[in-house]
Amino acid sequence: MAGGTAVLNVLRRRRGDDLQAIAKTPWWEAHLKYFFIAPSLALLAVMAVFPAIMSWRMAFARVTFKLGELEIEPIGFANFTKVFSDNLIIGSTIRTGVWVLVVVSAEIVVGLIIAFLMSKLHSRARMVFTAALIIPLVLPPVSVGAGWLVMMDVNFGVLNYLLSLVGIEQQLWLADDRTALPSIMLIDIWQSSMFVFILMYAGILSLPQDPYEAAAIDGASPWQIFRDVTIPLLRPTFVVVLLLRTLDAARIADRMLVMTRGGPGSSTETVTLSIYKYAFTHFNFGYASALSVMFQVVLIILATFYIRRILQS
Amino acid sequence: MVGERSAPLVLSRHVLMLGVVLMVLAPVYWMLMIGLKTESEFSQIPPTIWPQEFTLEWFEAVLGKRGFGEQIMNSVIIAVIATSIAITVGSLAAYGLSRFQLPWGLNYHILFFILTVRMFPQTVTVVPLFIFFTQVGLIDTHIGMGLVHSMLELPLAVWMMLGFFRDIPRDLEEAAMVDGDHWLGAFRKVIVPLVRPGLAATSILVLIASWNEFLFSLILTRTEAQTLPIAVANQVTQFDILYGRMMAASAISIIPVLIFTLLVQRNLIRGLTLGGVSGA
Numbered sequence: 001m002a003g004g005t006a007v008l009n010v011l012r013r014r015r016g017d018d019l020q021a022i023a024k025t026p027w028w029e030a031h032l033k034y035f036f037i038a039p040s041l042a043l044l045a046v047m048a049v050f051p052a053i054m055s056w057r058m059a060f061a062r063v064t065f066k067l068g069e070l071e072i073e074p075i076g077f078a079n080f081t082k083v084f085s086d087n088l089i090i091g092s093t094i095r096t097g098v099w100v101l102v103v104v105s106a107e108i109v110v111g112l113i114i115a116f117l118m119s120k121l122h123s124r125a126r127m128v129f130t131a132a133l134i135i136p137l138v139l140p141p142v143s144v145g146a147g148w149l150v151m152m153d154v155n156f157g158v159l160n161y162l163l164s165l166v167g168i169e170q171q172l173w174l175a176d177d178r179t180a181l182p183s184i185m186l187i188d189i190w191q192s193s194m195f196v197f198i199l200m201y202a203g204i205l206s207l208p209q210d211p212y213e214a215a216a217i218d219g220a221s222p223w224q225i226f227r228d229v230t231i232p233l234l235r236p237t238f239v240v241v242l243l244l245r246t247l248d249a250a251r252i253a254d255r256m257l258v259m260t261r262g263g264p265g266s267s268t269e270t271v272t273l274s275i276y277k278y279a280f281t282h283f284n285f286g287y288a289s290a291l292s293v294m295f296q297v298v299l300i301i302l303a304t305f306y307i308r309r310i311l312q313s
Numbered sequence: 314m315v316g317e318r319s320a321p322l323v324l325s326r327h328v329l330m331l332g333v334v335l336m337v338l339a340p341v342y343w344m345l346m347i348g349l350k351t352e353s354e355f356s357q358i359p360p361t362i363w364p365q366e367f368t369l370e371w372f373e374a375v376l377g378k379r380g381f382g383e384q385i386m387n388s389v390i391i392a393v394i395a396t397s398i399a400i401t402v403g404s405l406a407a408y409g410l411s412r413f414q415l416p417w418g419l420n421y422h423i424l425f426f427i428l429t430v431r432m433f434p435q436t437v438t439v440v441p442l443f444i445f446f447t448q449v450g451l452i453d454t455h456i457g458m459g460l461v462h463s464m465l466e467l468p469l470a471v472w473m474m475l476g477f478f479r480d481i482p483r484d485l486e487e488a489a490m491v492d493g494d495h496w497l498g499a500f501r502k503v504i505v506p507l508v509r510p511g512l513a514a515t516s517i518l519v520l521i522a523s524w525n526e527f528l529f530s531l532i533l534t535r536t537e538a539q540t541l542p543i544a545v546a547n548q549v550t551q552f553d554i555l556y557g558r559m560m561a562a563s564a565i566s567i568i569p570v571l572i573f574t575l576l577v578q579r580n581l582i583r584g585l586t587l588g589g590v591s592g593a
Contacts, residue, residue: 032496036409037423039402040467047464048430051441058441065444114333120326131578132334135341138574138581140525142542143563146549147344150556156356158343190340198582247432254527258546272528275436280532285440292437303432307425 058289079290092274100249106189111196119204137194145258148187177267203237243306348560371561388541392523394459399519403470411478431468435528453535462523477511514580517573541566
């Protein structure tokens with residue numbers, strides 16, 4: 001992207017040959033480059049930036065929205081101070097933190113193992129297996145959630161049947177507040193590990209070969225090569241995976257909305273789900289907006305932290 | 314990386330991976346099969362791996378339900394609108410950013426900004442959009458939902474197309490222009506044919522993402538523009554969960570995605586590497 005571009009180069013070359021041609025260039029063509037990006041920026045401005053600004057405004061207000069009439073009455077920081085005595089949102093925040101930690105680390109381990117194993121296979125087998133493994137990733141989370149709901153049925157779900165084969169007692173899965181969140185974690189790990197796999201696999205395939213040859217000459221064991229060569233070389237991929245997976249995992253809500261609606265109790269309620277409920281079951285738009293913008297700040301800090309590290313490497 | 318070890322070791326790796334793949338796909342297989350079993354069969358212990366008696370009663374019940382056909386159509390229309398907007402607008406931006414140098418390092422800032430939007434919490438945009446859409450009459454409309462989905466997937470479209478445009482050597486365009494072609498002619502004759510596979514893969518990813526999206530559709534639609542994931546979710550939250558119908562509805566939403574994925578598998582992997590399908 002640095003330096004002149006093709007189009008500009010040609011224009012410059014023409015300038016040398018024929019100044020008249022340049023003089024005839026209509027103004028819009030001279031500023032052509034801005035017209036390419038303008039539609040994207042306009043779409044994002046209207047559909048994302050304008051709403052976000054409105055959220056910030058509503059966060060400092062009591063908002064009533066009835067019959068299409070919007071009233072925004074500024075109340076200062078009242079919505080924000082309420083957060084610290086709201087046990088529901090404190091619980092959701094901790095739960096979301098645990099969710100992110102467990103799910104993302106498990107997905108990285110599973111994804112990395114599969115990617116590493118895949119890189120050791122014959123190319124024909126790789127293509128077929130990779131095609132098969134991306135299937136869970138692209139399926140609608142809602143439909144997948146519905147399917148797991150059936151498989152996790154306490155009485156005739158296939159999971160309890162499989163457990164009974166190896167002598168483990170019946171589990172309540174989603175019906176018990178202690179196992180509900182781990183059950184949904186399992187589904188997320190099943191589906192999103194494949195995303196980590198794809199990224200890691202692409203990373204492994206693009207690694208330089210020289211360090212491997214050097215390690216082979218030194219007589220390193222496969223485990224040593226994996227630990228001392230592959231893992232350090234994959235660092236940039238790790239950071240990208242962490243960035244994308246952390247931010248997506250932190251915003252999770254759709255699985256819970258379909259499978260448990262946050263229950264039993266509030267055992268599967270996440271930050272996004274709580275905000276959704278404040279906004280659309282209690283119609284407390286002001287408080288929901290305050291929570292949203294605080295969450296946005298946290299995510300931006302997280303993203304900036306990761307993106308800096310990506311740019312460093 | 315293959316072939317440096319003994320044959321039994323190589324074989325065992327392939328067998329191991331086959332096992333992993335089967336385990337990963339087993340739940341998908343199971344879900345699809347439940348919709349084809351009778352009620353007494355899918356609730357029996359031990360369960361049957363292959364349906365003893367195939368039935369289409371659940372599919373008939375779901376498809377015959379009032380509104381279900383409309384919900385499928387809504388999903389299709391919204392996905393097509395979203396894809397058309399995101400691909401057109403996103404490719405333009407990607408082409409511009411890959412070919413022109415803007416002042417003040419704007420290229421970098423714009424890309425960074427577009428990436429940031431992908432990381433907004435859903436609630437920060439959806440609550441104001443709910444108010445805004447209600448006021449201007451876009452709530453529960455195809456065009457409204459299409460615009461929302463195109464906004465959600467625009468970052469993916471821009472980043473992915475940027476990669477494809479950057480792969481095209483500038484010399485090709487330059488040569489065409491030196492030969493006397495206008496930039497637009499060069500774009501049409503040189504660039505478009507070369508990025509066609511990239512465009513196809515990006516379109517499929519946006520289509521799938523829109524087809525799968527749940528939270529925004531749940532909030533911004535009611536009846537007229539209600540999408541398929543909402544229909545599936547409604548089967549779950551009904552007072553009495555009907556497993557057979559629920560799995561038939563799920564299968565109907567899963568099968569098109571399966572077909573599309575297998576069609577463009579190779580380029581899809583590249584797209585997933587670049588940005589991933591949001592919501593998954």
